Amino acid sequence: QLVLTQSPSASASLGASVKLTCTLSSGHSSYAIAWHQQQPEKGPRYLMKLNSDGSHSKGDGIPDRFSGSSSGAERYLTISSLQSEDEADYYCQTWGTDMGVFGTGTKVTVL
Amino acid sequence: QITLKESGPTLVKPTQTLTLTCTFSGFSLRTSGVGVGWIRQPPGKALEWLAVIYWDDDTRYSPSLKNRLTITKDTSKNQVVLTMTNMDPVDTATYYCAHSPIDCSGGRCYHYFPHWGQGTVVTVSS
Numbered sequence: 001q002l003v004l005t006q007s008p009s010a011s012a013s014l015g016a017s018v019k020l021t022c023t024l025s026s027g028h029s030s031y032a033i034a035w036h037q038q039q040p041e042k043g044p045r046y047l048m049k050l051n052s053d054g055s056h057s058k059g060d061g062i063p064d065r066f067s068g069s070s071s072g073a074e075r076y077l078t079i080s081s082l083q084s085e086d087e088a089d090y091y092c093q094t095w096g097t098d099m100g101v102f103g104t105g106t107k108v109t110v111l
Numbered sequence: 112q113i114t115l116k117e118s119g120p121t122l123v124k125p126t127q128t129l130t131l132t133c134t135f136s137g138f139s140l141r142t143s144g145v146g147v148g149w150i151r152q153p154p155g156k157a158l159e160w161l162a163v164i165y166w167d168d169d170t171r172y173s174p175s176l177k178n179r180l181t182i183t184k185d186t187s188k189n190q191v192v193l194t195m196t197n198m199d200p201v202d203t204a205t206y207y208c209a210h211s212p213i214d215c216s217g218g219r220c221y222h223y224f225p226h227w228g229q230g231t232v233v234t235v236s237s
Contacts, residue, residue, distance in 0.1 A: 032216060034223040036158075043207060044150075044158065046225045051216060059225055091158055095221040098171045100148065100160030 002028050002096035004103035011109040012082055020077040020106050022092030029073035031094050035066075038105075039088040047090075050075050082110050113137035115147075115208050115228035122234050123198050129233060133191040133208030137226075140166050140186050146211040146222060147191040149182065151204040152230075159204075163211050163222060164191055198235045205230040 003025040012018040024031050035047040046059040048068050056068035065080040079086050087110045092103040119131035131149070138145060148163040162172045162182040172180050181194045191208060209224035 030217060031219070032214075032221055034221075036224070038158075043205075043227050043230045044224070045227065046223065049214065049221075049223055093158075093160075093223065095219075095223075099173060100150070100163070100222060102150075102158040102160060104157045 001025065002031075002094070002101050004033070004092050004094060004101055006090075006092060006103040006106045008104070009107045009109065011111055013111045014082055014084065016082050017078060017080045018082060018108060020079075020090055020108070022075045022077070022103050024073040024075070024094070026073075028094075028096075033075045033092045033094045035068065035075075035077045036091045036093060037088050038091065039085065044091065047077070050077075079108070084110055086110060113210055113226040115210060115226060117206060117208050117228045117231035119206075119231055119233065121232060122236065124237050125199055125235060127198050129193075129195045129198050129202070131193045131195075131206055131208075131231065131233075133193070133228060135189050135191070135208070135210065135228075138210060140164075140184050140189070140191070142166055144213045146213065147184070148209050148211040148222065148224060149191075149193045149206060150209060150224070151202075151206045153201070153204040158207075161206075162193060165213075200235045203233065203235045205232050207231075 005023040032051045036044040038044045048058040050056040050068035054070040089105045115135040146165045149161040164182045207230045210226035
């Protein structure tokens with residue numbers, strides 16, 4: 001069964017960096033994913049598509065301080081130079097056999 | 112510029128059928144590889160994928176909700192309609208529609224959601 005696992009929370013200081021992890025379940029380590037951001041009381045926003053080789057393509061208008069990388073079954077989202085507006089929930093998402101799958105989300109707090 | 116907007120009732124009673132409409136612009140569901148999906152989010156909880164309809168009328172549904180969902184499209188109106196039968200209070204959520212093009216790489220094809228609607232809140236209560 002395809003499952004995406006995310007840590008519930010992460011935090012870092014204003015101006016620092018934070019690295020979020022999305023882990024693909026066994027047997028699915030080659031899958032690509034997408035990252036979505038959801039700021040408080042807002043709808044989700046697509047950040048990027050991230051392949052298993054670490055190559056990624058970002059959505060329109062996504063700042064350079066958002067980047068993606070991969071290692072094995074893990075997919076990472078790194079936010080550099082954290083801004084207050086980066087405080088949000090971050091969801092990874094992929095596509096299984098004829099269905100979409102979302103992770104449970106990571107809440108990022110900017111200290 | 113791609114935009115999507117959800118519309119429908121804000122309140123439905125248990126056992127009723129919910130009908131939501133997604134009206135979009137900036138792309139066409141006549142174009143090969145294009146789809147529109149629905150995703151929901153109960154209050155304080157994670158996103159849950161529900162269904163997708165493709166340019167060729169093919170559809171896919173969440174296995175856990177398959178028996179209750181129907182997704183259709185009206186290409187001439189640039190609309191996609193989701194119906195969910197037998198509504199229950201646990202179906203209370205914000206419902207989003209999203210542009211969902213097919214993206215094939217590494218021998219697999221994926222649906223991502225590069226554009227989202229603003230969402231519509233649906234409460235199920237008597």
